[in-house]
Amino acid sequence: MSISGITRASRAHPGFVAALVHRLSGLALAIFLPLHFLTLGLALDETAFAGAISWSNQPLVKISESLLVAALAVHFAGGLRVLAIEFLGLTRAQSAWIACCFAFGAGIGILFLMRAF
Amino acid sequence: MTSSDRTLKVDIWRGNEKGEYQSFEVPERENQTVLDVVTYIQRHLDPALAYRFACRVGVCGSCTMTVNGRPRWTCRTHVSRVVKGGKLTIAPLTNLPVIRDLVTDMTPFFEKWRDARGRFVAGDGPKDELAPVQPESRERSAASAAIECINCGVCYSACDVVSWNDDYLGPAALNRAWAAYNDVRDGDRNGILKAVSQGAGCHTCHSHQSCTEHCPVSLNPTFSIAGLKRASLKAKLKGALK
Numbered sequence: 001m002s003i004s005g006i007t008r009a010s011r012a013h014p015g016f017v018a019a020l021v022h023r024l025s026g027l028a029l030a031i032f033l034p035l036h037f038l039t040l041g042l043a044l045d046e047t048a049f050a051g052a053i054s055w056s057n058q059p060l061v062k063i064s065e066s067l068l069v070a071a072l073a074v075h076f077a078g079g080l081r082v083l084a085i086e087f088l089g090l091t092r093a094q095s096a097w098i099a100c101c102f103a104f105g106a107g108i109g110i111l112f113l114m115r116a117f
Numbered sequence: 118m119t120s121s122d123r124t125l126k127v128d129i130w131r132g133n134e135k136g137e138y139q140s141f142e143v144p145e146r147e148n149q150t151v152l153d154v155v156t157y158i159q160r161h162l163d164p165a166l167a168y169r170f171a172c173r174v175g176v177c178g179s180c181t182m183t184v185n186g187r188p189r190w191t192c193r194t195h196v197s198r199v200v201k202g203g204k205l206t207i208a209p210l211t212n213l214p215v216i217r218d219l220v221t222d223m224t225p226f227f228e229k230w231r232d233a234r235g236r237f238v239a240g241d242g243p244k245d246e247l248a249p250v251q252p253e254s255r256e257r258s259a260a261s262a263a264i265e266c267i268n269c270g271v272c273y274s275a276c277d278v279v280s281w282n283d284d285y286l287g288p289a290a291l292n293r294a295w296a297a298y299n300d301v302r303d304g305d306r307n308g309i310l311k312a313v314s315q316g317a318g319c320h321t322c323h324s325h326q327s328c329t330e331h332c333p334v335s336l337n338p339t340f341s342i343a344g345l346k347r348a349s350l351k352a353k354l355k356g357a358l359k
Contacts, residue, residue: 009186010211010275015326019277085324087347091340094326 018098022078025071025105032068062116070109077101125200127154129166130208133215138206139163151191151199152180155207155219167218175333178269182219183208188274190267190333210274226270229286234312235293240304248302260299263292263341265334272328272338284317288328288338291319295341298348307357314349314358322346 039056042048055061078101084090090097123145128138141158152170159166170180175193182191184199185206196205213221250257272288273279279287286294291313298309313319319342328338352358 010183010188010327010331011277013327013330015324015330016277019323019325082324085339086343089340089343089347091326091329091337091343 014095014098018078018081018094018101021074021102022082025075025078028068028071029075059117063113066109066113066116069112070105073108074101074105077104123203125154125196126204127158128204128206129155129158129219130215131166131218133217136215138208145196145203149196151182151184151189151194151196151205151207154196154205155182155191167216167220169220176267178267181210181269181271181274181333183210183274188271188331190269190271193333210270212274212276212279213270221270223270225283226273226287226289227268229290230268230293232312233286233290233294233318234309235290235297237297237300238303238305238308240302250301254301256299256301259344260296263296263299263336263338266292266296266336267334269333271331271333272336275327275331277325277327278321278323282317282321285321286313286318288322288342291322291345292328292336292338292341294319295344298345307352310345310349310352311358313345314353319345319349 039049039052042052056065078098081094081097081101084097085094124142125145127141127143129141130136131139141162143154143157143162146153152173155166155168156170159168168180168182170192171177173180173192175190178190180191181188183189184191184194185201187199188210189199191207199205207219209215209219209221213223213226216222266289268289270289272292276285276288278285294309294313297303298306300306303309322339322342324339324343326339329336329340332338349358
């Protein structure tokens with residue numbers, strides 16, 4: 001038996017959750033970007049591009065796109081927060097700043113979803 | 118203190134890196150710290166239990182352990198504040214080698230204090246006069262904010278980056294280096310920036326703020342490390358870190 005199994009409780013705080021969301025959203029964007037450029041590359045072939053556009057009109061795809069936009073927004077805001085900690089010395093009241101970053105991400109995602117339908 | 122018939126179920130880590138939890142029943146008291154619980158077990162149930170303490174009043178920083186998954190100073194942690202369903206799980210600090218039971222080897226922790234050059238280096242100032250340090254100056258305020266560390270190792274145990282990278286200097290050593298850097302009497306302040314900015318030093322910090330979250334004396338090592346990042350970046354751009 002090892003000790004480490006019970007140590008996770010020390011990670012249950014906003015700073016760790018923010019770091020986790022930042023990494024996961026970054027990973028999602030890194031996976032998505034090549035697909036995005038691939039689709040843009042299809043623009044050279046009119047029929048293939050029209051196919052891609054009609055595929056992207058499906059509701060499930062639109063919802064996925066909104067999640068990606070939310071991921072981009074939360075990653076952007078979270079990155080600014082880390083820069084503010086490191087370059088402006090802003091380390092107090094981080095729970096509030098983290099909540100603002102999440103709210104910004106969710107807000108942008110919802111706005112995109114509203115325009116998509 | 119008043120006695121009650123109620124008992125706490127306490128699981129305590131026995132062994133070193135490999136081992137297992139051993140369960141004890143300890144009488145529950147109205148006022149009781151986690152250190153009281155461990156001491157009760159050692160005195161009444163199993164004299165072979167190894168743990169470390171000295172002052173019992175939150176000054177020496179020797180009694181830190183992992184309590185229900187979080188690193189804590191056990192002498193100042195009341196059981197009523199951390200107990201879950203009448204149960205406590207007590208383990209040694211993480212991120213440090215375990216000697217036995219609840220005792221960790223603090224050697225890597227203090228070696229990193231040395232490596233981060235947190236000690237004072239005398240300059241060429243006048244030997245017979247007191248060096249003028251204005252209490253309201255930026256440097257003195259920054260040093261004051263970082264100076265009350267009790268070397269307990271809670272931040273080091275809580276740090277995610279230490280758990281990923283054995284070489285990372287860790288929050289306590291870097292916090293000390295920041296206090297030392299802000300001592301305007303120090304004769305080699307650039308030496309501190311060199312020590313903390315090479316290898317797995319201040320720039321390895323991911324600003325998760327676990328250290329700040331768990332520090333028992335409410336220090337803010339993340340702020341100190343951010344200060345070192347800025348100061349070493351400025352020194353690098355000025356060519357002072359060669």
